[in-house]
Amino acid sequence: MTSSPSLRGAGGDEAIQGRRRAWGPGLLRFARNDDGTRRRQGAWRPAINWWGVLSVVVVLAAWQGIARHFNTVLFPGPYETAIAMWDNAGAIFGEIGNTLRRAFTAFGLSLAIMVPFGIACGRIRPLGLIVDPILEFLVTIPPPAVIPIVMLFAGVGDVAKIAVITYGLVPNLLINTIETVRRAPPMMERVGRSLRFSRIEVMTLIDLPAAMPGIVTGMRLSVTTSLLVTITSEMLLSTNGIGAYVQRAQQSFQVSAGLAGIVAIAITGMLVNLGLRQIEERLLFWHYRTSAAEE
Amino acid sequence: MIWLRRALALAIVVLLWQAVVWLHVVPERYLPSPADVAVAAVAMFASAEDMRAEMLTVGRALAGFALTVPLGIALGALGALVPAFQKALRPWTELLRPLPPAAVIPISVFAIGFGIKLYLFIIAFAGVWAVYFNTVAAFSGTSDVLTRTGRAFGCDRLALTFGVVLPSAMPQIFVGIRIAATVALIGSVVTDIFGGEDGLGYLLFERAFALRIPDVFALTLLCGVNGMLFNQMVLVLRRLVIGWHDRMNAEALAA
Numbered sequence: 001m002t003s004s005p006s007l008r009g010a011g012g013d014e015a016i017q018g019r020r021r022a023w024g025p026g027l028l029r030f031a032r033n034d035d036g037t038r039r040r041q042g043a044w045r046p047a048i049n050w051w052g053v054l055s056v057v058v059v060l061a062a063w064q065g066i067a068r069h070f071n072t073v074l075f076p077g078p079y080e081t082a083i084a085m086w087d088n089a090g091a092i093f094g095e096i097g098n099t100l101r102r103a104f105t106a107f108g109l110s111l112a113i114m115v116p117f118g119i120a121c122g123r124i125r126p127l128g129l130i131v132d133p134i135l136e137f138l139v140t141i142p143p144p145a146v147i148p149i150v151m152l153f154a155g156v157g158d159v160a161k162i163a164v165i166t167y168g169l170v171p172n173l174l175i176n177t178i179e180t181v182r183r184a185p186p187m188m189e190r191v192g193r194s195l196r197f198s199r200i201e202v203m204t205l206i207d208l209p210a211a212m213p214g215i216v217t218g219m220r221l222s223v224t225t226s227l228l229v230t231i232t233s234e235m236l237l238s239t240n241g242i243g244a245y246v247q248r249a250q251q252s253f254q255v256s257a258g259l260a261g262i263v264a265i266a267i268t269g270m271l272v273n274l275g276l277r278q279i280e281e282r283l284l285f286w287h288y289r290t291s292a293a294e295e
Numbered sequence: 296m297i298w299l300r301r302a303l304a305l306a307i308v309v310l311l312w313q314a315v316v317w318l319h320v321v322p323e324r325y326l327p328s329p330a331d332v333a334v335a336a337v338a339m340f341a342s343a344e345d346m347r348a349e350m351l352t353v354g355r356a357l358a359g360f361a362l363t364v365p366l367g368i369a370l371g372a373l374g375a376l377v378p379a380f381q382k383a384l385r386p387w388t389e390l391l392r393p394l395p396p397a398a399v400i401p402i403s404v405f406a407i408g409f410g411i412k413l414y415l416f417i418i419a420f421a422g423v424w425a426v427y428f429n430t431v432a433a434f435s436g437t438s439d440v441l442t443r444t445g446r447a448f449g450c451d452r453l454a455l456t457f458g459v460v461l462p463s464a465m466p467q468i469f470v471g472i473r474i475a476a477t478v479a480l481i482g483s484v485v486t487d488i489f490g491g492e493d494g495l496g497y498l499l500f501e502r503a504f505a506l507r508i509p510d511v512f513a514l515t516l517l518c519g520v521n522g523m524l525f526n527q528m529v530l531v532l533r534r535l536v537i538g539w540h541d542r543m544n545a546e547a548l549a550a
Contacts, residue, residue, distance in 0.1 A: 027386055055383035074405050133297075133304040140522020141515060142481035144397070144488055144496065148503035148511050152325045224393050232397040235489065243398060250401035262398055269393020 076256035084256035106165035122181025143168035168229035172222040180214025335509035356483035359418025371430020418482035422475035429471030433464035
């Protein structure tokens with residue numbers, strides 16, 4: 001089987017691939033020089049996204065206006081949210097720390113389990129043939145829906161959350177790895193065979209590097225997913241973490257504090273994404289270089 | 296062949312599962328045998344309450360999906376055709392996309408209340424980005440040959456957009472649509488859990504707290520079945536909308 005369509009990695013923007021010419025948060029971007037080479041000095045020039053600035057100002061002003069109009073603590077404006085962020089900065093930072101620690105632990109564990117397993121499934125045909133249909137069904141069950149079952153086995157502690165997150169990362173990590181291993185040029189494996197590589201050697205020395213682009217793309221998508229699933233499961237299973245914080249704040253009608261938590265989540269997610277893109281480009285410079293040469 | 300493999304995989308999973316039950320690795324209270332779950336599943340399909348929850352969850356997911364896809368395509372087309380719009384949207388996409396829908400449910404309740412509106416909002420919020428990004432990328436990636444040919448045939452901007460660019464962008468837009476379909480189901484279940492009073496997500500937790508464990512397993516499997524149905528739905532939709540594209544590719548390969 002080449003690939004049943006449902007087995008392709010799912011994700012937000014993996015469709016937009018190839019060399020990036022600009023990076024940076026939404027308002028400030030660093031554009032790359034047009035010749036495409038990466039010079040040490042002066043290769044990046046900052047460019048302010050004025051349309052973005054304008055839209056942020058307009059939306060914030062409109063939001064403040066509406067909030068002023070309703071004038072209730074249940075509908076805080078950006079100013080009240082900023083105040084709440086400042087007042088609760090300590091708590092929010094602490095809880096974000098808890099969440100990140102949990103998300104990255106689970107992410108690391110999933111990586112350690114799924115990359116080797118994915119390579120094995122891609123390389124050992126009978127295993128892949130059995131695992132494929134199971135995955136095909138498994139990925140259709142949303143992570144929040146498995147929380148009750150996980151609760152039965154693992155309670156509501158960190159183990160439970162890590163289990164849910166690991167489950168949530170299957171499509172991005174496992175399936176991406178399997179698919180890239182399968183798509184690797186067959187010539188490489190033949191070279192390995194003529195060098196009398198053992199099966200393990202083929203998997204570690206050939207399949208692992210060959211699958212790196214898929215794995216790293218999967219990693220980038222899954223870090224976001226792991227944050228998402230961590231926060232969702234914290235809302236249901238936890239006493240700490242930013243998810244629990246937001247849930248608590250809103251249940252006690254402290255809407256501005258809840259909103260402050262949400263803004264903190266958004267900023268954290270954005271920063272994590274930005275950092276990952278940088279790491280991806282560093283790790284995979286050879287891949288982008290060759291695919292650019294083929295263009 | 297694929298069905299044979301699916302059956303084989305199912306048999307292996309059921310056997311392993313049964314083996315774990317027989318070996319008493321986990322207390323039977325927590326891990327019911329496959330037979331127990333099958334019985335619970337049959338009861339679930341016979342139960343009016345459960346089927347009503349299923350209809351509600353799937354119906355809301357469908358409604359949300361039907362809203363998300365045109366919205367995403369429209370925003371994406373606007374973003375690709377009007378660069379200023381794309382730039383203005385960028386800070387918001389980067390901030391809002393990593394937000395878990397579950398986290399915004401309580402706050403949305405304050406703003407828009409419960410009910411179908413909440414479901415529509417959450418599903419659109421969670422799924423619109425995948426469609427948007429794929430549409431922008433697909434529109435910007437339209438091959439020059441196509442647009443120039445269109446222009447040579449005397450298309451104006453409108454005809455070019457709807458007659459050339461949109462059809463050639465559809466295959467990639469469907470990548471986003473497929474994600475949006477999955478996300479719509481997730482959004483529907485998540486809203487059941489955090490802001491609902493019925494539906495599959497609500498039922499799941501109700502049964503879990505009542506320790507009706509085989510029911511929980513059956514409902515979870517039902518969520519998976521829903522996912523497969525939605526996947527099939529997108530495939531059928533894809534064949535209807537861009538079947539010509541696949542046939543053309545197949546012919547090109549055959550030639």
